[in-house]
Amino acid sequence: MSLTINSNTRENHGKGASRRLRKENLVPGVIYGGSSEPQSISFAVNELKKAIENPAFFTSVIEVTVNGNPEKVIVKALQRHPARAEVLHIDLLRVEENTTITTRVPLNFSGAATSAGVKTQGGRLVIESKLAEVRCLPGNLPTELVVDCSNAQLGDIYHLSDAIVPENVELVSLLKGEDHNQPIGRIDKSKR
Structure with missing residues (x-):
């Protein structure tokens, strides 16, 4: 601790x-x-x-x-x-060690700045959600969930299921069904 x-x-x-x-x-x-x-x-x-x-x-x-x-x-x-x-x-x-908790953790979008969608295609990362609700035991609680955007192309949309979720951690929205797999970010045309 x-x-x-x-x-x-x-x-x-x-x-x-x-x-x-x-x-x-x-x-x-x-x-x-x-x-x-x-x-x-x-x-x-x-x-x-x-x-x-x-x-x-x-x-x-x-x-x-x-x-x-x-x-x-x-x-x-x-x-x-x-x-x-x-x-x-x-x-x-x-929190108790053997009792499951539900809380929100931040989403970390990594690699977007060096992706082709941003670097060569004129896009930018637009973040639509900064937090994701997770359910796990206290000992498994991640400090963040990473979304790898290093291979992003212009027009790509990232959903909750694209977050890298550690073992023994569940995304609460995805437990409700595939129709709750909401968009959390996208590579959009830059408005400069």
Whole structure:
């Protein structure tokens, strides 16, 4: 487990209590799910800000230490201030090693810049979806799914099924049937 962040339990709830916490440079949060009761926590602003700078924070199983006790969680929701780059609240979902989780991971379109469709045919990569919903055990959760565009030609369309999916990981949309194999990107004529 490479990502770890410390937190403390909190007793007070509600908008007023959350405002007071923010004035003390703390960010309120909740850990829920699993077999335990929901737990109200708070993070030091600077520690949470540092953790959020790592993109893997949003797509990996992370360890939150609550008053010295480690909990394995994934980020479920993050509320930010509409005008400032500050986190107002964070929701975390407990994960258990033998329980399947469903979450979204980023799609990484690689090789498009050097493909014939972009380099010699005047196209550009248009990304239609940046995330894909996956289902797997926490230990198998990928940080991203790669879509290889190195052989792209002008007019090529990439679908969800073109993503390279690791073993023991399922794409939720494809489990619903072939008609849910949505387009996620394409090589389109460049508008220069």
